[in-house]
Amino acid sequence: MSPLAEVEVTGARHDRYEEILTPEALGFLAELHHAFESRRRELLALRVERETALARGELFDFLPGTAPIRDGEWRVAEPAPGLVDRRVEITGPTDAKMTINALNSGARVWLADLEDANTPAWENVIEGQLNLRDAIDRTLVFTSPAGKRYTLDEGDLATIVVRPRGWHLTEKHLLVDGERLAGALVDFGLYFFHCARRQLDRGSGPYFYLPKLESHLEARLWNDVFLFAQERLGIPRGTIRATVLIETFPAAFEMEEILHELREHSAGLNAGRWDYMFSVVKKFRARGTDFLLPDRNAVTMTAPFIRAYTELLVRTCHKRGAHAIGGMAAFIPSRRDPRVNETALAKVREDKTREAGDGFDGSWVAHPDLVPICREVFDAQLGERPHQLDRVRAEVTVTAAQLLDVRSTPGARTEAGLRANISVGIQYLASWMAGTGAVAINNLMEDAATAEISRSQVWQWLHNNVTVDTDGGAGLRVTRELVERIAHEETTKLDGDPARYDAARALFLEVAVADEFVDFLTLPAYERMP
Ligand SMILES: CC(=O)SCCNC(=O)CCNC(=O)[C@H](O)C(C)(C)COP(=O)(O)OP(=O)(O)OC[C@H]1O[C@@H](n2cnc3c(N)ncnc32)[C@H](O)[C@@H]1OP(=O)(O)O
Ligand SMILES: O=CC(=O)O
Numbered sequence: 448m449s450p451l452a453e454v455e456v457t458g459a460r461h462d463r464y465e466e467i468l469t470p471e472a473l474g475f476l477a478e479l480h481h482a483f484e485s486r487r488r489e490l491l492a493l494r495v496e497r498e499t500a501l502a503r504g505e506l507f508d509f510l511p512g513t514a515p516i517r518d519g520e521w522r523v524a525e526p527a528p529g530l531v532d533r534r535v536e537i538t539g540p541t542d543a544k545m546t547i548n549a550l551n552s553g554a555r556v557w558l559a560d561l562e563d564a565n566t567p568a569w570e571n572v573i574e575g576q577l578n579l580r581d582a583i584d585r586t587l588v589f590t591s592p593a594g595k596r597y598t599l600d601e602g603d604l605a606t607i608v609v610r611p612r613g614w615h616l617t618e619k620h621l622l623v624d625g626e627r628l629a630g631a632l633v634d635f636g637l638y639f640f641h642c643a644r645r646q647l648d649r650g651s652g653p654y655f656y657l658p659k660l661e662s663h664l665e666a667r668l669w670n671d672v673f674l675f676a677q678e679r680l681g682i683p684r685g686t687i688r689a690t691v692l693i694e695t696f697p698a699a700f701e702m703e704e705i706l707h708e709l710r711e712h713s714a715g716l717n718a719g720r721w722d723y724m725f726s727v728v729k730k731f732r733a734r735g736t737d738f739l740l741p742d743r744n745a746v747t748m749t750a751p752f753i754r755a756y757t758e759l760l761v762r763t764c765h766k767r768g769a770h771a772i773g774g775m776a777a778f779i780p781s782r783r784d785p786r787v788n789e790t791a792l793a794k795v796r797e798d799k800t801r802e803a804g805d806g807f808d809g810s811w812v813a814h815p816d817l818v819p820i821c822r823e824v825f826d827a828q829l830g831e832r833p834h835q836l837d838r839v840r841a842e843v844t845v846t847a848a849q850l851l852d853v854r855s856t857p858g859a860r861t862e863a864g865l866r867a868n869i870s871v872g873i874q875y876l877a878s879w880m881a882g883t884g885a886v887a888i889n890n891l892m893e894d895a896a897t898a899e900i901s902r903s904q905v906w907q908w909l910h911n912n913v914t915v916d917t918d919g920g921a922g923l924r925v926t927r928e929l930v931e932r933i934a935h936e937e938t939t940k941l942d943g944d945p946a947r948y949d950a951a952r953a954l955f956l957e958v959a960v961a962d963e964f965v966d967f968l969t970l971p972a973y974e975r976m977p
């Protein structure tokens with residue numbers, strides 16, 4: 448057999464990077480690339496095919512060909528160590544301070560985010576891996592510029608679950624034969640290579656959250672990656688566990704099939720509400736007014752199409768013995784403003800209470816100050832039980848028509864909503880391009896998923912000639928000129944030199960008004976990064 452081409456590293460090699468970029472680890476990435484890159488590309492092409500069919504007027508439905516899987520008797524693997532009780536999961540990026548704060552937060556699980564909350568700048572990619580490895584070794588420390596020292600607690604820490612990039616992103620600093628590696632395989636591969644054995648030795652395991660899947664075939668690809676990686680590194684089959692985010696509209700029709708593909712590695716499903724909304728806007732952007740959502744902030748978890756999706760998710764998971772994990776309420780507490788804090792705590796309590804009552808086994812929070820509320824709500828629901836997998840919810844039936852019922856979402860499309868979308872989108876992109884992928888804006892958490900809703904909604908309103916309500920009552924037709932004017936006005940309202948937003952505004956306009964819809968805003972944003 449001819450030797451595999453080597454991985455070329457074009458990114459800087461800062462202090463300690465060679466600990467992650469070892470020849471053996473790079474060799475493993477090359478093997479993953481050779482084994483799976485062509486299938487990754489085929490599956491991305493399949494996404495485009497399905498989207499084109501949708502634009503022609505077709506609709507999604509449950510797949511006729513996989514009915515035997517939906518009707519069959521099977522269950523996913525028993526929960527792995529550290530993933531039995533998941534009542535509170537904190538999410539966040541993997542810089543050293545956040546890593547320590549998240550692991551010490553009292554949450555059962557930490558979603559170590561290399562995805563929605565992360566800019567995949569080279570430094571974030573490699574230093575995130577170093578921080579994860581040091582955290583598992585319990586050697587991670589951090590000293591803030593003000594001199595505050597952060598260390599890991601002595602006792603139990605949250606279980607680490609890593610979320611790699613989605614299948615669509617590439618890593619431009621790692622090349623094989625001049626071709627970029629897939630971001631997903633880089634994030635997965637480096638973590639698995641360096642930390643799988645370490646995690647096993649500590650009684651835990653290599654655990655993952657898998658984002659933005661659009662079909663069970665994409666889940667099959669992940670499963671094959673897991674089988675390959677375990678075999679290659681001599682890790683027992685079935686050690687990896689993965690929770691799949693159901694956060695694209697097509698995936699909502701394939702929940703059972705996704706669990707089935709991954710069944711020996713499955714740790715359940717999560718309701719990724721923000722990307723789900725983005726996906727609905729994106730998939731139906733060219734389908735006229737039947738699929739228009741109201742202002743982003745008016746779409747709540749009680750909208751009929753969202754309710755249908757979360758109900759189906761819980762029912763599907765529990766039927767198969769899998770955890771159902773709730774999503775993110777975007778309200779961020781404040782240690783400085785008691786009024787903001789009170790609102791955030793009340794909103795999060797309401798959200799988690801609904802999820803616990805619906806049967807979810809745990810849920811996400813974005814901030815350590817929200818851990819106690821989520822815990823309290825799920826404690827009240829679960830009592831002594833670690834989860835509520837025994838609540839099968841056989842009474843729930845969800846039809847394709849209910850999942851497709853975007854039209855019944857209450858709420859208006861307003862000029863204020865349009866302005867908020869534009870302003871938040873520009874501010875977020877400025878932060879993303881500066882290397883920070885999660886940020887609080889107007890006391891709400893903004894990350895790649897929420898920013899995608901903002902920009903795709905502007906695109907949809909513009910390309911469907913929507914008229915938004917105005918305070919004066921006359922209404923305002925969304926045009927390219929209007930969006931450009933508001934983008935200019937909103938950036939001049941922001942603190943500091945408006946020129947600081949020039950690059951972000953230009954990018955926002957590119958992804959919000961261009962005739963051709965850009966699939967993910969992070970694609971052009973990444974090309975602008977060094
Ligand atoms: C759609 C989705 O995918 S949701 C999941 C992806 N999104 C996320 O994970 C967002 C996670 N959350 C965050 O990144 C942050 O909470 C933000 C950016 C929203 C707000 O952060 P900040 O402005 O720093 O909040 P704040 O100043 O109140 O933080 C207080 C302390 O809590 C820490 N903290 C805040 N959020 C987190 C977190 N998620 N994990 C760990 N520590 C955190 C801060 O580091 C800070 O620590 P310090 O007191 O030691 O300095
Ligand atoms: O990843 C989570 C989401 O809501 O998107």
Ligand SMILES: [Mg+2]
Nearest residue numbers: 563719722896
């Ligand atoms: Mg998401």
